[in-house]
Amino acid sequence: MTLSPLLDLGVSTPILAAPMAGGPTTSALVTAAARAGGLGFLAGGYRTADALAEQIVQVRADGVAFGVNLFAPNPVPIDRDAFRRYARTIAPDARAHGVDVLTAGITEDDDHWSDKIDLLLSDPVPVVSFTFGMPEAAVIAALKAAGTVVVQTVTSAAEARQAEEAGADLLAVQSSAAGGHSGTLTPQHLPAPVPLTDLVGQVRQAVPLPLVAAGGVATPADATGALRAGAAAVMVGTVLLRSDEAGTSRPHRTALADPAQRRTVVTRAFTGRPARALRNGFTDRYTDLAPAGYPALHHLTSPMRKAAAAAGDPEAINLWAGTGYRRATAEPAALILQRLASGL
Template sequence: MTDSPLAALGAGLPVLAAPMAGGPTTPALVVAAARAGGLGFLPGGYRTAEALAEQIAEVRPTGVGFGVNLFAPNPVPVDPEAFGRYARAVAPDALAHGVDVLAAGVVEDDDQWAEKIELLLSGPVPVVSFTFGVPDAPVVAALRAAGTLVVQTVTSPAEARLAAEAGVDALAVQASAAGGHSGTLTPRHTPEPVPLPDLVAQVRHAVPLPLVAAGGVATPEAVAEALRAGAEAVMVGTALLLADEAGTSRPHRAALSDPAREGTVVTRAFTGRPARALRNGFTDRHTDAAPLGYPALHHLTSPMRKAATAADDAELINLWAGTGYREATAEPAGQILRRLASGL
């Protein structure tokens, strides 16, 4: 990484900590990643601009390099009739925890996009990454002018070309094995299961930008393979879900460690966008019927998921996990990242 823009931020370890929205990525995890020699990203998704500002304020005084990830607007409007049918389908599950989803209307929002961009321009951070959509070129230019390195998540060579045209500095190349949401720009189509090294090589051929590889990386061998394919660093998320500093919920932690869990599934059932999670009762019952519709389905199921989490009910929550989840270990984050880099 000697010639990488990430190296200029002090990231000498080529294993970075991914932004995991919804609780798993904490300021403590971001700081631990940096102190191990890598870099961590605060997740701005599903968080108010004010709450994001508080987390930035918690990390900034430590003096470490860090990033912030935002969900760029790329809405998938839900069909009202399909939304109604789905709400009725999931209503019994929600009522099990006292949540009436039938009383909820369709909520379409942009996750406080303008407010968060203003926050990051008025108080620049070292790195900003984007997922779900590519920001307009003037937004990218403004962030770069403020001294921020701009990274775009892509899932194909075509998306990489769009990001390059927008003027970003680097790309996070995400394979379909990744846990949580796919960063695809076309969520109506689930990305093909291209192995990460192959996807990195394809994107490397398409654009000359620095690449960070992500998706299913859970062993030192996988790290080395992604770097050999042309990435300058890898980004891991699932491997850190059990880390001491992670804010992963108790039922999510228990599910990750449960030998009876039978693999992962890509589902729209929780948010209306494709995302990879451990199979549970909710995914089994609703994956096939879930309509496209983001963020409408996220807002529909969010109260149920929060109530189920509080009740330690892992069958009704989004157990985001990549295909390498069995490799996750409960230990300090820095130890995990250094071990993943041990084969280099």
């Protein structure tokens, strides 16, 4: 498979760094990915347009190609009674970290969507990728007219066909093994546990667009397998969480390195949207009780998670991690990416 249009951006090694919102992705990590021959994506999620613009300036100063990832609006409105019940349920954990969730209001925002699109149209970047939802075709067309390559995250062949019809240039094919949020367009349902190579094959049969495979890629063999299945490149995130350039919190790094036999679980407990994380006390207590409801649950639990992270408590924070998390190592990102490419 050809890397085009990635080749036009100077990508020589088909190992890309995934955007990881909430802190792990830094401008230094994006630059390191580019200098290793790949491409990195700034994580625009949970940032204002001004904060994103500052990161764009930082990466541009390094003189490398890069991408920006946005959360496209695809809200799952929450029932007010369900929200209140869940707030009461998690209240003891929140109080233990000095947070009162019982008085929290329901926030149903769009993550500064219009402001970020305006930014990327007025000051175009090489690549923009979308997850959670799919932009209107007019937004995709406007970005492409500005010279931007558009990547859409999909989790099934049906979503791939929608993205092709909307005008996407490339597809990021994300399997359920991926760490963090699933990019599914139907977050009311848990993503099907289809192996990445099988999913790439299904999407390849459905659409002719170049594919970037993501989810559970942690070894050279994983990368090679995805490329042989028909992907033009692979995208990795979890294996970079402990890298020198990542902004991953200390308790998150410690949990990833913990020799205890933690496993990963898919949970809505933190945000109301399916996401894969290391199992901890919060996921054990609330995964089966959390209603679907994004971004309302994200805003409800965010103050508690920030307080727990500051206190170094891994049992009340979202320890996002894919199934290959044991391969995450504490070293420069370039070495991690080069090792993944060693079997190509």
